[in-house]
Amino acid sequence: MAKGPKNAIQPSREENFPEWYQQVVRAADLAENSEVRGCMVIKPWGYGLWENIQKQLDKWFKDTGHKNAYFPLLIPVSYLEKEATHVEGFATECAVVTHHRLELKDGKMVPSGELTEPYVIRPTSETIIGAAFARWVQSYRDLPLLINQWANVMRWEMRPRLFLRTAEFLWQEGHTAHETAEEAMVETARMHEVYERFLTDHLAVPVIAGEKTEAERFPGALNTFTVEAMVQDRKAIQAGTSHFLGQNFSKAANIEFEGRDGREFAWTTSWGVSTRLIGTLLMAHSDDDGLVLPPRVAPTQVVIVPVTPKPEHEEPVFEACDTLARDLRSKSFHGESITVEVDRRDLGGGTKAWEWIKKGVPVRIEIGPRDLEKGTVAMTRRDRGPKEKEFVPNADVVTGIVATLQSIQDNLLARALQFREEHTVEIESMDEFRKFFTPENADKPEIHGGFALVHWAGGVEDEEALQKELKVTVRCIPKDAELRGSSGTCIYTGKPAEGRVIFAKSY
RNA sequence: CGGGGUGUAGCACAGCUUGGUAGUGCGCCUGUUUUGGGAACAGGAGGUCGUCAGUUCGAAUCUGGCCACCCCGACCA
Structure with a gap:
């Protein structure tokens, strides 16, 4: 009787983590690459996981008062233009629809019937949902408006990886409008907590909840909150985000209503998780014999x-x-x-x-x-x-x-x-910091680093400089007071810092 | 978009330097023996060798164009 290899997956995590990841996806029959670059076919076992994720989250969304709806796949380019930061953030990764028919020319089908205004395939739906909200909201009595959509979106990624970064992916996007800033912030925090609880209790992935710095914020948001997980190559992965959009999008889309004291703009939020959760789950738990599923989301227990x-x-x-x-x-x-x-x-x-x-x-x-x-x-x-x-x-x-x-x-x-916990360290000096994030073997970097808790008072440029030098970014400013710690001196600028932030390499 | 690489069966690859009509392993199908941890044997199906052109009696193999994909970088919620 011929024996198979010791472990089901080659290479091991230690030998080549990215390749191991791909092999697990394949061995577990989760998904495959399609003929269209960057797009994936999600196979029944992978889709079963997504269905369980959907089912459980959907219940919590409904429990917190949200209703599902569906908005168009195509968004007029002029809508994106309405919010300056937003368009800047997504412009480089939009698929654009410019024609509405095909004509046979020399045996080939070529696009014809050019549209007067091109559409983008939604990379996210703030703008088109904002336009709908503008129609729906007339009075403060119409608020809060609590909507969620389960949909696919498209972001033209340069380097796709199954589940982690694909051109088309499935997600859920919640969009809400509120009468006051406080209510909108409460909503942002509430959904942030829903994600934290879901990752912890259902996916069995511990996360650090916190706020993004300006450099990592959602284009157009005033505050972005994130749940960050550590996976087995010690990199961070953003598993879910919740944004306080202030009045930026309501002003852009004219979500204006008759308030208790005159005309006012609504305060909006948005929040989402995607099929990336499946990649997160995989990298958090799986071993050299393949996928390991937490019972609460396993398609078959x-x-x-x-x-x-x-x-x-x-x-x-x-x-x-x-x-x-x-x-x-x-x-x-x-x-x-x-x-x-x-x-x-x-x-x-x-x-x-x-x-x-x-x-x-x-x-x-x-x-x-x-x-x-x-x-x-x-x-x-x-x-x-x-x-x-x-x-x-x-x-x-x-x-x-x-x-x-x-x-x-x-x-x-x-x-x-x-x-x-084994790979989270408090770091007090740049020397230590550089050492922590520099692999010993530069040609074929081994698994190294982790989460570094450091005092930080730098700005966007300082973060960019560190990203360039060490490929690390601030993953979040932790909500947890213990992680945040007491005030100190910024490791990079030497300025006084209120507390610690988490630096890591990330997906 | 820059730098490098690869396109041969469902998958992984050999063959190419030195042109002669298509191979190996896994998988698949049939049969027999098996079965408490990735079974063995026998037989079988499956390929316009990425594509277009050129050289040649003859091209997977040599030459050129094109296309696709992968890796590194850039980019990236």
Whole structure:
């Protein structure tokens, strides 16, 4: 019997993290590159993850008073022009629609029927939603207006990577309008917290919540709040953002209403997360055997693999599998019935087992003839080694499954948190700072760095200089008082600084 | 947009220097034996060699144009 390699994914994370990432995406059958550069085909296993993310977040959006709606894919260029900073921020990555028909010329279809005004395919929808809000809001009694949209957007990226940065991606964008600045700020903070809670409790990804500096702010926003995660190459990834837009967009789009004391402009917010969450999830938890999924978002939480050495075993073993599947499905985990799949495909047991390992299914159960005799099953957890098989009495599987799933969920979070803490340091000098962010091997940089908590009082130019020198940026000004720490001296400018910020390399 | 590289079966690649009619591994199909951790054997299907032109009796192989993709940089919520 030929043995496969020790680990399912080559190269390992240590050897080549970006390549490992791509191999995990492929091995787990999440998505593939399409014939259109920068666009991806999201396959059922990847889309199942997105559906779970959607389902759970959507519930929270509704719980906090929002309603879903849908706005057009095409946005008149003149709309983008209305907000100066905004157009500047997105101009370089817009796909532009200029024609509305094709004509056959020399056997080729060529665009014809030029539009009088070109459209951009939405890179985000502040402007077109703003125009709708302007129509909908007449009086302070129409406020607050709390809208969310699930949609695709397009940003023409130079260097695409599946889930992390693609030209087209799926996301959710919330857009709200309020009577006062205070209400809008409360909304911004509330959704920021929703994201923080979702990443922590559902994706088991610990995040640092905080505010962006001017250099990293959303084009057109007064304040941008972010949740930043650390993934296993110790880089930061922005997992969700919530923006306080002030009156910038309401003035641009004329969201004006009859207030309690005369005409006023509304205060707006916007907030979003995207399919990037899937890339974040992957890089936070997966190992050298492939994807590792937190039970709360796994498309299938338990897989049952029948082991049938002889044809005559099939009937009783399949029956036992189906019975167990039914019993497990009758249990509920966080209010949803447990998702179970029985893999009856006619393939070698080992092959099937490894497929599910690579897909990251939290719990794998094998049932064979010997188990039928003893009334047990063989159980493995994806957060442990692939050979750590436990033989569990049948009845205990059913009674214990909820606790097992929760234990995996908790373990993943604890593990990720520990990883982040191990690679978060307070730094007091530029020498130390440079050393922290400089790989020892310049030709083939090893995994290095992490989160650096430093006192900072620099401006946009100072951040740009550091980005140029070390490829690091301020990820956020942490909300958490403990991380923020006490006042001190800016590590770069020497000016007094109110507290610490987080520097890191980022996606 | 600059610098480098690669296009050969579903995937990964060899063959090219020295032109002679298409190969290997994985995957796929059929059969037999297998099956408690990535099975073995036998047989089989699958390719206008990125594209257009040139050289030649003959081009995957040599020459030129074009196209696509990848890496590095620039850019990037």
